[in-house]
Amino acid sequence: xxxxxxxxxFLSIQEGENLTVYCNSSSVxxxxxxxxxxxxxxxxLLVTVVTGGEVKKLKRLTFQFGDARKDSSLHITAAxxxxxxxxxxxxxxxxxxxxxxGGTRLMVKP
Amino acid sequence: xxxxxxxxxxxxxxxxxxxxxxxxxxxxxxHVYWYRQLPExxxxxxxxxxxxxxxxxxxxxxxxxxxxxxxxGPSILRIQQVVRGDSAAxxxxxxxxxxxxxxxxxxxxxxRLTVL
Numbered sequence: 001x002x003x004x005x006x007x008x009x010f011l012s013i014q015e016g017e018n019l020t021v022y023c024n025s026s027s028v029x030x031x032x033x034x035x036x037x038x039x040x041x042x043x044x045l046l047v048t049v050v051t052g053g054e055v056k057k058l059k060r061l062t063f064q065f066g067d068a069r070k071d072s073s074l075h076i077t078a079a080x081x082x083x084x085x086x087x088x089x090x091x092x093x094x095x096x097x098x099x100x101x102g103g104t105r106l107m108v109k110p
Numbered sequence: 111x112x113x114x115x116x117x118x119x120x121x122x123x124x125x126x127x128x129x130x131x132x133x134x135x136x137x138x139x140x141h142v143y144w145y146r147q148l149p150e151x152x153x154x155x156x157x158x159x160x161x162x163x164x165x166x167x168x169x170x171x172x173x174x175x176x177x178x179x180x181x182x183g184p185s186i187l188r189i190q191q192v193v194r195g196d197s198a199a200x201x202x203x204x205x206x207x208x209x210x211x212x213x214x215x216x217x218x219x220x221x222r223l224t225v226l
Binding site: 006033035040041042043044045048088090096097098099100101102103 | 114116141143145151152153154155158165166168169201203205214215216217218219220222
């Protein structure tokens with residue numbers, strides 16, 4: 001069973017600060033997906049990265065997939081209170097099942 | 111274009127009763143996945159189905175749990191003789207018929223099961 005370590009678990013920052021969330025594994029994934037989950041709702045897809053070394057940008061969010069496809073990071077620039085939520089990384093295996101990290105609970109204070 | 115639909119959104123059962131959770135995938139999607147999220151934990155894979163076939167049930171408890179995805183109608187996750195430890199949020203996801211890496215899964219809003 002592949003494992004994904006996500007860090008940090010909790011992050012509380014002030015509006016305007018930058019932050020990075022990390023997702024690490026000793027195993028290779030065919031692709032990696034980042035989701036955001038609000039309380040009482042299902043995960044909402046932010047991005048899928050497939051190619052080693054790939055970088056994708058979504059407004060103030062920058063996602064990177066490691067060259068070896070074992071790790072990924074999510075960087076948020078100038079965080080806003082609306083960014084508050086649970087961020088989940090999930091690695092896709094050959095059989096299509098997703099292995100989720102434990103999540104990073106982000107709080108951005110105004 | 112409706113997303114993944116799950117019902118009920120909330121389900122309360124007493125110990126020993128049966129729970130039936132339904133999932134309708136996005137239009138055009140023929141792959142369905144069920145995940146369980148315990149309080150304050152990440153999502154854990156349970157089962158992967160295609161129409162009329164269970165592809166991977168490695169994450170499903172061996173007893174009391176079953177899943178199906180019939181030719182017509184929604185996918186059903188069935189939990190017999192529920193116990194308090196079954197209380198969790200159960201999420202369904204679907205993906206289209208594609209091959210190769212990057213098959214994105216789209217999640218429903220979940221069913222929150224509470225066992226009294």
